[in-house]
Amino acid sequence: MLKKLSMACMLCASLAMAQGYGGGRGRAGSGDMDPRANTPPSSNRFENIATSLNLNKDQRKTVRTILDEGAKEAAPIREQMSKSRVRVGEAIVANKSEDELKQVAKTASDLNAQLSQLEIKTFANTYAALDDIQKKDMRGLGRALFLMNGMYHIKNWTEE
Amino acid sequence: MFAKVFLTGIAVAALAVAQGGQMGPGGGGGGGRGGGMSDPGMSGGGVRASYHKESQADQIASRLKLTSDQKTEVNSLFEATAKDAAPIVQQVLKCRQDLANALLHGKSEAEIAPLNQALSDAVFQMTGVEVKAFQKVIALLKPNQMSKAPEAFDLMADIFVQLTRARGGWGGR
Numbered sequence: 001m002l003k004k005l006s007m008a009c010m011l012c013a014s015l016a017m018a019q020g021y022g023g024g025r026g027r028a029g030s031g032d033m034d035p036r037a038n039t040p041p042s043s044n045r046f047e048n049i050a051t052s053l054n055l056n057k058d059q060r061k062t063v064r065t066i067l068d069e070g071a072k073e074a075a076p077i078r079e080q081m082s083k084s085r086v087r088v089g090e091a092i093v094a095n096k097s098e099d100e101l102k103q104v105a106k107t108a109s110d111l112n113a114q115l116s117q118l119e120i121k122t123f124a125n126t127y128a129a130l131d132d133i134q135k136k137d138m139r140g141l142g143r144a145l146f147l148m149n150g151m152y153h154i155k156n157w158t159e160e
Numbered sequence: 161m162f163a164k165v166f167l168t169g170i171a172v173a174a175l176a177v178a179q180g181g182q183m184g185p186g187g188g189g190g191g192g193r194g195g196g197m198s199d200p201g202m203s204g205g206g207v208r209a210s211y212h213k214e215s216q217a218d219q220i221a222s223r224l225k226l227t228s229d230q231k232t233e234v235n236s237l238f239e240a241t242a243k244d245a246a247p248i249v250q251q252v253l254k255c256r257q258d259l260a261n262a263l264l265h266g267k268s269e270a271e272i273a274p275l276n277q278a279l280s281d282a283v284f285q286m287t288g289v290e291v292k293a294f295q296k297v298i299a300l301l302k303p304n305q306m307s308k309a310p311e312a313f314d315l316m317a318d319i320f321v322q323l324t325r326a327r328g329g330w331g332g333r
Binding site for chain 1 (some may be wrong): 295
């Protein structure tokens with residue numbers, strides 16, 4: 001049983017890899033039966049996430065709220081990170097010592113990591129809003145996780 | 161047990177998607193601020209990152225008021241660095257996936273803490289790569305281009321992750 005499940009997972013992964021990004025992008029000649037395969041690409045990250053996860057109307061509202069709340073939480077961290085990175089830039093320009101540089105770089109990088117952690121926490125919250133079928137769609141989940149990478153590192157998280 | 165196997169599958173699928181890389185006809189989406197310069201005369205990921213009004217490299221170039229020759233040099237530098245940084249980019253991605261799996265799996269705080277630490281360490285390594293690359297950028301600048309340099313470093317955040325992605329995969333292809 002375990003072997004079968006592992007194989008199924010690997011198959012899904014292989015499909016995703018073989019088709020590149022695949023579903024949702026309408027790759028010509030893919031023969032993809034997934035209705036998302038014919039969805040035109042969007043410059044709106046939320047639309048891409050919603051399409052990847054095949055969200056219904058109610059779920060779209062819920063997930064949108066989850067992502068917006070994450071963005072609110074991210075805003076002050078991103079602002080701090082930006083200031084912190086400018087300080088790193090100043091240290092580089094001023095040719096500061098390796099130790100001084102490491103210290104300011106660590107502060108900036110910890111803030112960056114915090115944003116990444118927040119993105120992943122938001123992914124987990126989104127997962128909780130899915131139904132059983134959606135939770136089993138590994139390709140969609142993988143895509144959503146991919147789409148959420150870096151989303152709170154920019155001011156407007158919906159922008160691709 | 162099923163959940164464990166399933167979540168492992170998500171990780172593998174996410175990695176596969178990431179390695180497949182393309183987000184749209186132009187590729188390169190899903191990330192923060194896009195990758196390479198969009199000057200059609202240059203190599204790099206800018207053309208692929210079609211969703212972005214202006215790529216990170218373009219923003220840096222305009223912030224520093226780079227000349228055409230400097231843009232070419234900086235672009236080559238970024239491309240080479242992105243290639244060299246591929247293992248670190250992969251490490252960042254793996255840490256993200258491990259953390260996502262742990263959260264979906266309802267792991268305890270004690271189990272999640274080392275995963276957060278691993279992610280922080282990987283991101284710090286990535287920042288180190290950015291610092292080294294930026295030191296090389298600075299060396300190309302004229303004195304009158306230095307005033308905005310610190311701001312340009314802010315614009316470089318995660319540029320090599322995005323550039324690697326825009327080029328079509330974590331390992332390049």
